[in-house]
Structure formats: C-alpha cells, structure tokens
Amino acid sequence: MSVKQSHFADELVRFCEAAWFDLPLAAAGRIAGSVDEKSLSEAGWKAYEAWVGLANEAANRLYANPAFGEATGRAFETALKLQRVGDALASAFFANLWPALGLPTQSQINALRDEVIALREQVANAPSAQQSQPPPQPPAEQPSASAEWPRALRNGSSRETAAWANGEGKQRVAA
Amino acid sequence: MSPLEHIAGFWVDGALRTLDAFANGFGSPDTDPPATTPYEVIYQGGKVSLRHYKPEIRRHRTPLVIVYALIKRPFVLDLQPGKSVVENLLKQGFEIYLVDWIPPQRADAWRGFDAYVNQDLANAVRAVQVAEGVEQVSVLGYCFGALLSLLYTALHPAPVKNLVTLTIPFDMGRRELPFYNLIDSISGAAADLVTDIYGNCPAWMVHAGFTAMSPVHHAFDKYVGLYRNARRDGYAEMFDLFERWIHSDVPLAGRLFRETIDIFQSNICAKDEFAINGVPVNLANVKSPLLNVVAEYDDVVHPSSSLPLPQFIGSEDKRNLTFPTGHLGAVVSTSALTKLWPQIGAWLADRDRQASESSGFVSSVTKAG
Numbered sequence: 001m002s003v004k005q006s007h008f009a010d011e012l013v014r015f016c017e018a019a020w021f022d023l024p025l026a027a028a029g030r031i032a033g034s035v036d037e038k039s040l041s042e043a044g045w046k047a048y049e050a051w052v053g054l055a056n057e058a059a060n061r062l063y064a065n066p067a068f069g070e071a072t073g074r075a076f077e078t079a080l081k082l083q084r085v086g087d088a089l090a091s092a093f094f095a096n097l098w099p100a101l102g103l104p105t106q107s108q109i110n111a112l113r114d115e116v117i118a119l120r121e122q123v124a125n126a127p128s129a130q131q132s133q134p135p136p137q138p139p140a141e142q143p144s145a146s147a148e149w150p151r152a153l154r155n156g157s158s159r160e161t162a163a164w165a166n167g168e169g170k171q172r173v174a175a
Numbered sequence: 176m177s178p179l180e181h182i183a184g185f186w187v188d189g190a191l192r193t194l195d196a197f198a199n200g201f202g203s204p205d206t207d208p209p210a211t212t213p214y215e216v217i218y219q220g221g222k223v224s225l226r227h228y229k230p231e232i233r234r235h236r237t238p239l240v241i242v243y244a245l246i247k248r249p250f251v252l253d254l255q256p257g258k259s260v261v262e263n264l265l266k267q268g269f270e271i272y273l274v275d276w277i278p279p280q281r282a283d284a285w286r287g288f289d290a291y292v293n294q295d296l297a298n299a300v301r302a303v304q305v306a307e308g309v310e311q312v313s314v315l316g317y318c319f320g321a322l323l324s325l326l327y328t329a330l331h332p333a334p335v336k337n338l339v340t341l342t343i344p345f346d347m348g349r350r351e352l353p354f355y356n357l358i359d360s361i362s363g364a365a366a367d368l369v370t371d372i373y374g375n376c377p378a379w380m381v382h383a384g385f386t387a388m389s390p391v392h393h394a395f396d397k398y399v400g401l402y403r404n405a406r407r408d409g410y411a412e413m414f415d416l417f418e419r420w421i422h423s424d425v426p427l428a429g430r431l432f433r434e435t436i437d438i439f440q441s442n443i444c445a446k447d448e449f450a451i452n453g454v455p456v457n458l459a460n461v462k463s464p465l466l467n468v469v470a471e472y473d474d475v476v477h478p479s480s481s482l483p484l485p486q487f488i489g490s491e492d493k494r495n496l497t498f499p500t501g502h503l504g505a506v507v508s509t510s511a512l513t514k515l516w517p518q519i520g521a522w523l524a525d526r527d528r529q530a531s532e533s534s535g536f537v538s539s540v541t542k543a544g
Contacts, residue, residue: 048399055391063353073360080368087372113191114282120187 011057015050023047208419211253212261214273218302221295222283222428225302226273228261234268235527237336238307240300241273242327244319245291245431246381248423249275252317252506254416255409260506260516267520272303272312274320276425281374284429288326289452291431296327300334311336313523317506318342318476322444325484326451329460337526338461339519341468342502344476345484348442351477354388358439366436370429378424385424388475393421447487464492466522468505468515475502492526 026043029035062068091106098105104112218225241261243249252273253261264271274296279286303312314335316324321343328335350356369376386393397414404410427435443449449456465488469481478497485493498505498515505511 045403052391052396056389059390060353063356066356069356069360072357073362073365076360077362077365077368080365080372084368084372110281116187116190120191123187 008054008057008061011050011054015047015054018043018047018050207248207250207423208416210250211255211259212265217272217306218299219277220298221290222277222279222286223295223299224275224277225299226275227306228265228271228273230265230268230270232268233270235270235524236309237311237313237523237527238270238272238303238309239264239313239315239523240303241271242296242314242316242320242324243274243276244317245276245323245425245427246319246385247420247425249273250416250423251420251503254420254507255413258413258507258509258512260512263512263516264520267517267524269520269523270307272299272306274299278378278425279375279428284370284374286428287430287434287451288323290428292323292326292330292451296323297331300327300331304334310334313337313339313527315339315519316341316343318502319344325458325461326449326456328463329456329458329488330451330454332460332462335461335463337464337466337523339466339468339523340481340484342470342473342476342505343467343481343484345487346442346445346480346482347439348445349477349479351479352388352474355439357387358436361436361440363436366433370433373426373429375426375429376432378426381427382422382424385421385475445483445487458487459489461488462490464526465490465494466519467493467495468519469495469497470502470505471497471499472504473502496522 023043023046026035026040030037030040095105212228214226214228216224217227241252243252253259256262261271261273276291276295300312300314304310311334314324314328314337316322316339318341321340322345324338325340325343325345328338347355369380373380401411401414438444438449441448444456447456447458465485467481467484469478470476471478473481482495482497485495496515496518498511500508500511500515505515
C-alpha cells in the first residue's frame with residue numbers, strides 16, 4: 001500500500017533546500033534581473049509547502065511519542081475532573097440562586113422537555129390522527145421489531161407513509 | 176386534522192424549539208446548506224431520518240441504502256451539482272435512500288451500537304423494504320457508517336443483497352496514523368468522566384479530535400489554499416461548503432462513545448470478538464457480495480485498517496477496490512466521481528442484473544413515478 005510516508009529528516013532536508021537555498025537564489029536572481037517574478041513566486045510557494053510538510057511531520061512525531069500521549073491523556077482526565085468539580089460547585093450555588101430569582105433549574109427544564117416530548121408522542125398517536133387501514137406486514141426474515149418501530153409504518157401503505165412523513169406528520173415531528 | 180390538533184402541533188413545536196434553544200445555549204444553528212438534490216423524508220424514528228432520492232430513470236431493481244457516518248452531517252454526499260455522490264448514483268439509475276442520523280440529545284446517552292444497528296438501522300432498512308415492496312436492499316456505508324453497515328449485515332444478513340463498505344475503520348490495531356496513538360491514551364476513567372459530565376461526547380470534542388489529526392492544515396494551510404486559489408472558478412464557494420461541513424460535527428451518544436473507544440483500543444472488530452448487547456457479531460454471517468472500497472491516501476482511516484475486511488466475512492463474492500484518493504476525496508473529488516463511483520455503480524448493477532435475470536425482472540428501465 002503506497003500511503004505517502006514521509007520522514008522528519010526528509011522533510012527537514014526538503015525545507016532547508018527550498019527555504020535556504022532555492023528561495024534566496026531566486027530572490028538574488030530577481031534582484032539581478034535574471035529571474036522573473038513567476039519563478040520567484042514559485043520558489044516562495046515551494047518553501048511554504050516544505051514548511052507545511054515539516055510542520056505536519058513534526059506533529060506526527062509528537063503524536064507518536066508515548067510520553068506525549070501519556071501527558072495528553074492525563075491532562076484530558078485532569079481537565080474533566082476539574083470541570084466536574086466546577087460543575088458541582090456551580091450547581092450547588094445556582095440551585096439556591098435560581099429558585100430565589102424565580103427561574104427554573106436545568107433539571108426542571110429537562111423534565112419539562114421530557115414531558116413535552118411525551119405530549120408530542122401522545123398527540124401524534126392520537127386515534128383521530130391515525131388512519132383506518134391495517135398495518136403492513138413486514139417482509140419475512142426480519143430482525144425483531146424494536147420499541148421504536150415507526151409510527152409511520154403503522155399508519156398505512158408505503159405511499160401513505162411518504163405522505164405522512166412529508167406532510168403533516170413531518171411538520172409535527174421534525175422540530 | 177382538526178384545527179385543535181393544528182394548534183396543539185404548533186404549540187408543541189414552539190415549546191420544543193424553545194427548550195432545545197435553552198439546552199443548546201442558543202448557539203446551535205442548523206448547519207445544513209440547502210439540499211442540492213431534492214428528496215423526501217419517508218421515515219423518521221429513533222435517531223434516523225430516512226431520505227428518499229428518486230432517479231429520473233430507474234435502471235436497477237434493488238434500492239440502495241446509503242448509511243452515513245455518525246460524526247458529521249451528511250450533506251458532503253450532496254455538496255453541489257457535479258460534486259455529489261447522490262447525484263452521481265441517481266444518474267446511474269439507482270433508487271437511493273440515505274440514512275441521515277439525527278444528532279443525539281442528552282437523553283440519548285444510553286444509545287450504543289445496539290440502538291443504532293439493531294433498532295434504527297434495522298427500522299430504516301425495513302422502511303425501505305415496505306416502501307419499495309422488496310425483500311432485499313443494497314447497503315453502502317461510508318466511514319463509521321460502513322462499520323454500522325457491516326455490523327448490521329452480520330447481525331441481520333437476510334435483507335442485505337449487496338454490501339459496499341467505503342473507507343471502513345475495521346482493523347483498529349493499526350497505528351500507521353500517529354494520531355491514533357492519542358486515542359490509546361484516553362483512559363476508561365476519562366471516557367466515563369466525559370459521559371458523566373456531558374451525557375454524550377460533545378460535538379466540540381469530536382471536532383477537536385478531527386482538528387488534531389491535521390493541525391497545520393486546519394489552523395493555517397487551508398486558508399493559504401483559499402488565498403492561492405481565490406481566482407479559480409467556484410473554489411471559494413466550495414471552500415465555504417467544506418468549512419460548513421467541517422464544522423457540522425454532532426455529538427456522539429454516550430454509550431456509543433464508550434463502545435467506540437473500546438473498539439479502537441482493543442480492536443475487537445478485527446479480533447472477531449465484538450458483541451452487541453451480548454450477541455456476538457459473527458462476521459462469517461455476512462454472505463452477501465462485498466465491495467470494500469479503500470482510499471489509497473486516506474489520512475483519517477488508514478488503508479491498512481480497511482484492507483483486511485474481506486478475510487473476515489463469509490461471502491464468496493468479495494473484493495477490495497483501491498482508489499488513489501483521500502478519505503474525503505472518495506466522495507467529493509472529480510476523479511472519484513468520474514472514475515470510482517461508476518465502478519461502484521457497475522459492481523452493484525452487475526449483481527442486480529444477475530438477480531433480476533434469475534427472478535425474471537425483465538423491464539430493467541422504468542420511468543420513475
């Protein structure tokens with residue numbers, strides 16, 4: 001498999017060549033009038049690309065370093081622990097502040113949201129919203145029906161399903 | 176629908192939007208640009224919204240279900256006219272269904288592979304079967320979606336006629352991409368902390384992971400590229416779309432995040448030790464034809480992670496298709512759209528033709544209604 005493998009040393013050589021040799025040479029040539037603007041520009045971009053290659057390779061080497069990986073993992077975990085402590089302190093503070101100001105807490109908002117979702121389900125499944133056709137039988141050799149088997153397919157045929165999904169049903173469901 | 180139900184519907188929608196805005200800190204706008212190719216949503220349930228794209232002229236009997244990754248939004252598959260996998264496949268005459276994963280909320284932290292594969296994906300495939308009146312569908316998964324497709328096919332082989340896996344992260348024991356060493360450093364305690372604090376793995380964390388894969392590019396080089404190509408027709412527009420997609424990360428459901436970390440760290444897929452909800456995923460159960468598409472210069476999923484897949488599955492008709500492109504190039508580059516996708520389409524068409532001949536499907540060209 002020919003994934004582009006580049007090595008730090010190769011990238012470093014490429015960068016040194018482009019930035020410290022080709023580019024100054026082109027610049028000097030331009031000053032002397034022997035090199036046109038386009039060639040100087042090309043040498044500049046070549047140096048830039050070499051720099052990008054070198055920087056990418058440096059990042060790759062850093063990632064490949066086990067000590068860096070370990071340090072990153074520890075820093076990540078520590079930051080999360082600190083965040084949890086901060087969250088606990090903040091919620092302890094605001095848990096008393098919000099009710100004093102008459103504002104709902106996050107958990108109250110979440111509970112209200114769950115209640116509204118349940119209400120939405122109830123409205124969507126209301127008997128008058130359903131059609132009278134019998135539900136289609138799923139083809140044989142199917143995986144077991146899940147708890148979330150679509151209301152859409154309970155409502156009727158495939159075309160009706162499409163109409164349901166794209167008409168009023170979709171408007172009702174897609175928030 | 177009665178006026179009362181209309182009013183109730185509007186009220187519920189408004190209330191949900193307001194509560195969502197509170198939950199998201201009023202800072203989570205829709206990131207999807209207007210759709211390039213028109214579609215209709217034929218099913219919504221669980222965390223799936225199933226889109227149906229109709230070809231102008233249908234040439235193949237078996238519908239194609241595209242399973243997108245859970246990581247970002249799927250509009251990269253339909254970016255622009257002429258830069259669209261969906262458009263490409265429609266022109267080839269496929270009836271397309273796209274699994275658009277609905278981003279999980281905090282209440283969805285319980286969702287793992289079981290919910291996504293055995294419920295959502297199974298329901299989506301069943302919805303296609305019912306809509307099309309067919310017993311089997313072809314399944315094409317991209318990146319993480321390819322892994323979901325593979326797991327689904329292993330657990331529910333009957334409805335899958337053909338399986339195409341595109342840049343699948345399968346053998347995660349490979350460490351050719353140095354970034355993957357950092358994933359090894361995430362401890363179980365840290366992963367638990369993420370789900371304790373956030374419920375799900377937040378979108379910004381997913382985004383940070385992708386940015387860290389190529390920091391120089393994201394911090395600097397892509398803007399230089401924009402400057403250099405500013406005069407190229409359509410480049411700036413494409414750049415904007417790409418940026419929009421790059422920033423379209425969605426959270427990863429809490430349980431799925433934990434399970435994915437396990438897959439990456441223990442490589443249980445390639446060891447054939449993966450079990451979903453206690454049921455072993457036996458890859459030998461995959462008997463349908465498999466086309467495993469590998470991007471030769473993939474810097475997100477290394478080719479050596481994808482290439483071993485055919486050795487593990489039970490199908491007799493299986494092959495790797497390697498194409499000289501990158502992870503994203505496989506779905507947006509001109510060369511992929513002109514050379515790779517016609518090959519994928521031809522592979523599917525061949526298998527569709529064989530099956531149609533054996534089942535007496537004569538009229539292979541029908542005008543879509």
